[in-house]
Amino acid sequence: MSEIAPRKVRGAIVSGYQFCVTIGLLLASCVCYGTENRTDSGAYRIPIAIQFLWAVILGTGLTFLPESPRWLIKKGRVDAATRSLSRIRGQPRDSTCIQEELAEILANNEYEQEIIPTTNYFNSWLACFTGGLRNPGSNLRRTILGTSLQMMQQWTGVDFIFYFGTTFFQSLGTISNPFLMSLITTLVNVCSTPLSFWTIERFGRRPLLIWGALGMLICEFICAIIGVTRGSDPSAVTAQISFICIYIFFFASTWGPGAWVCIGEIFPPPIRSRGVALSTASNWLWNCIITVITPYMVSADEGNLGSRVFFIWGSTCIVCFFYAYLLVWETKGLTLEQVDRMMEEVQNPIKSAGWKPHWNFTADIGLNKAGKLPRENHVEVQQQQTAHIVASTQLLEAPAGNPAAANQV
Secondary structure, eight states: OTTTSOTTTHHHHHHHHHHHHHHHHHHHHHHHHHTTTOOSTHHHHHHHHHHHHHHHHHHHHHTTOOOOHHHHHHTTOHHHHHHHHHHHHTSOTTSHHHHHHHHHHHHHHHHHHHHSOOOOHHHHHHGGGOSOTTOTTSHHHHHHHHHHHHHHHHHTOHHHHHHHHHHHHHHTSOOSOHHHHHHHHHHHHHHHTTHHHHHHHHTOHHHHHHHHHHHHHHHHHHHHHHHHHHTTOHHHHHHHHHHHHHHHHHIIIIIHHHHHHHHTTSSOGGGHHHHHHHHHHHHHHHHHHHHHHHHHHHOTTTTOOGGGHHHHHHHHHHHHHHHHHHHOOOOTTOOHHHHHHHHHHOSOGGGGGGOOOOOOHHHHHTOOTTSOOOGGGHHHHHHHOOHHHHHHHHHHHSOTTOHHHHHHO
16 A cells, blocks of 8 residues: 555555554444344354455455556566556556656666665565664664564554453443443544544654554553542543543554554565565564453453553553654655655654655666666666665575575674
8 A cells, every 4th residue: 555655645545444444343343232142153153254245345356456566667567567557646657747656666676676686585584684773774673663663553552442342341340231332432443543544644653653652641541540549430430431432542543543654664665565564463463462461461360450451551652652752753745765765864763854855766876768777877876775775685695595694794
C-alpha cells in the first residue's frame, strides 16, 4: 500500500488497513454477542464458519488488484509499470505526472542496480541487519526501529480489552451484560480510527504517536486507580468503563494506524518487503506473548491483578511515549525515496520534521529519457552511496556460507 499510494495521502490510505481490521473486530464481536446464549457446539462452530466467507471475498478481490509499479520496474517490466501507475493514479500514461513519477522510480531502481549486486535469498535477508547502531540510516537501525515500533503498539495493552474484555467486564461484578459492553468498546475502536485519515496527514506521524501514548497512559492509570480504590461501586465502574473507551479512542486514532504507516515508509527499497515482514512478525509475536500471559495476570487463581493490570499497561505506555519522542521519524509529505535520503542525512529523529527535500533521483544521477544511466555518472553514483548501502553491498558480496566475511561488516 505504501508503494502505490500518493505521498500526500499515503498515511490516510495505509490507515485504512487498520480501519478494516477494526471492522473485522466489530463483526467478530457481533457474532460472539449473537451466540453468547448457545450451549452447543454452535457457540464456536458458527463464528469459525463465518470467517470462511471473508477468505473467499479476499481471495476474489486480490485478482483485481494492480501490481506495484516499483516491483514491476525491479523486474524490468517498464510498460507494465507504466500501465499500473496510470491505473492507480487515474491519469493517462503519457501525462506529465505519470512520466515524472515513473522516471523517479526508474532512476531509483537504476541507482540500486549500480551499487547493489545480485544476491541469493539468504543474503537478501541478512541485508536487513547491516550497518551500525549509531548510524540512523543503517539497515540494522531501521529494522530495529520497525520491529520495536510494532512491539510498542502491542505494549499499549489494547488487545487486553479486545481479547479478554468480556471476561474482565464480568469480573467487575456490576455489569449485567459483559458481551454488550465488549461490543461497545469495539464500536468505539471502529468509529475512532477514521479520524486518523485526516490527522496523520495534517499533524504528522510523530505528534500522533507522542500524544496518543500520553493520552493512553493517563486513561490507563485512571482506570487502575478507580479499580483499586472503588472497584465495587457501580458509579465508579461506569467511570472506569468510560475511561477505557477514551483509552481505546486514543489508540484507534493514533498508535493503531500510525505504527503501520511508519513501518511502510522507513525501509529503503532493497529491503522494504523484508523489513515490513520482520516488523509484522514482531507485532504478532508480541500479540501472542501478551495473549498468553495476560490471563495469568488477571485470573483470580493466578496473578489476580484485576484492574491493577492497567498499572502495567500505563507503565508500558510511558515507554511508548519516550520511544515515539526520541526515535520515531517524521515522514509526512515525503516520497519513499525522499524518506530514505532524509534518514541518511538527519542524525536526530527529533529534528526530522524540519528536513526539506532538495533533490530527486532523476536529477541526482542523470537518468535520461530512455531510463538509462549515462556511463560517465557511474563513478559519481558510487561516491554518493550511503553508509547503510555500503554495509549492504559488503555483506551481499560475501560468499554464501562464509560467516567470517559477514561478521567483518
